Amino acid sequence: MFRSKRSETAPHPEALRLMDVTKVHGQGENAVTALDGVSLSLPAGSFTAVMGPSGSGKSTLLQCAAGLDHPDSGQILVDGAEMTGGSEAKLTKFRRTRIGFVFQQYNLLPTLSVEQNTTLPLKLAGRSIDRRAARAVLGDVGLGDRLGHMPDELSGGQRQRVAIARALVTRPSVIFADEPTGALDLRSARDVLRLLQEAVRLHGRTVVMVTHDPVAASYADSVVFLADGRLAGSMLHPTVDAVAERLAHLGDVSAHHVPMGV
Ligand code: ADP
Numbered sequence: 001m002f003r004s005k006r007s008e009t010a011p012h013p014e015a016l017r018l019m020d021v022t023k024v025h026g027q028g029e030n031a032v033t034a035l036d037g038v039s040l041s042l043p044a045g046s047f048t049a050v051m052g053p054s055g056s057g058k059s060t061l062l063q064c065a066a067g068l069d070h071p072d073s074g075q076i077l078v079d080g081a082e083m084t085g086g087s088e089a090k091l092t093k094f095r096r097t098r099i100g101f102v103f104q105q106y107n108l109l110p111t112l113s114v115e116q117n118t119t120l121p122l123k124l125a126g127r128s129i130d131r132r133a134a135r136a137v138l139g140d141v142g143l144g145d146r147l148g149h150m151p152d153e154l155s156g157g158q159r160q161r162v163a164i165a166r167a168l169v170t171r172p173s174v175i176f177a178d179e180p181t182g183a184l185d186l187r188s189a190r191d192v193l194r195l196l197q198e199a200v201r202l203h204g205r206t207v208v209m210v211t212h213d214p215v216a217a218s219y220a221d222s223v224v225f226l227a228d229g230r231l232a233g234s235m236l237h238p239t240v241d242a243v244a245e246r247l248a249h250l251g252d253v254s255a256h257h258v259p260m261g262v
Pocket residue numbers: 025026032033034052053054055056057058059060061
């Protein structure tokens with residue numbers, strides 16, 4: 001799976017490091033401290049879920065760690081290289097070479113085919129497009145027979161698998177996934193989570209996934225919990241029950257299975 005001819009230098013043993021990262025949204029009376037001195041170290045080849053109550057800073061953490069937003073202070077290192085502090089152009093280049101994304105709403109371009117969506121990050125990064133490698137990655141995610149299809153001809157689960165292929169094709173150091181199963185039925189969600197697991201276990205990628213769902217989190221190797229913009233503990237080898245229990249203590253109503261509409 002996800003094979004490639006590209007020879008790679010050995011990754012840095014630490015895929016992601018956050019050092020005292022702080023982020024404030026808004027100004028004056030409306031200022032909200034979304035991240036309050038977060039420090040974190042994730043080894044290469046790990047699969048980490050980020051969980052916490054709504055408003056605890058999960059999205060802000062992901063956006064900052066992925067270089068899509070700027071922290072107000074602190075440092076972020078990806079694959080041993082400092083990401084913070086450079087120009088916007090440098091940051092964009094950094095992102096395109098070292099980081100992959102998977103979003104809840106897939107973010108595919110509707111006018112591009114499955115294959116074109118998958119190779120787009122290579123094009124944007126000015127890299128040569130190895131169509132055989134791209135097709136191999138699409139085969140690996142089970143879409144080898146859908147290369148010419150357009151996104152609106154695919155199910156949600158298939159679209160998310162294209163997004164995973166797109167995230168893998170550049171062979172990034174870290175793949176950030178923001179609620180990747182949030183819009184999917186159970187079976188498609190399971191397929192997506194297994195693909196993320198395989199990216200880590202078979203191919204040594206590092207995955208960081210924000211999720212509300214204890215079932216999704218149980219596919220990860222570990223979970224880090226956030227509360228009020230601060231780290232509030234971690235869990236190795238998470239199980240669904242243990243994660244739900246911990247979330248309940250962090251005050252997340254979603255962990256109590258509140259009925260729809262209440
Ligand atoms: P989570 O993903 O855990 O729900 P967020 O990172 O989205 O948390 O938000 C953390 C805090 O920052 C919340 O109080 C939220 O209201 C606030 N926040 C997030 N984005 C913005 C923004 N663009 N402007 C103002 N406040 C924001």
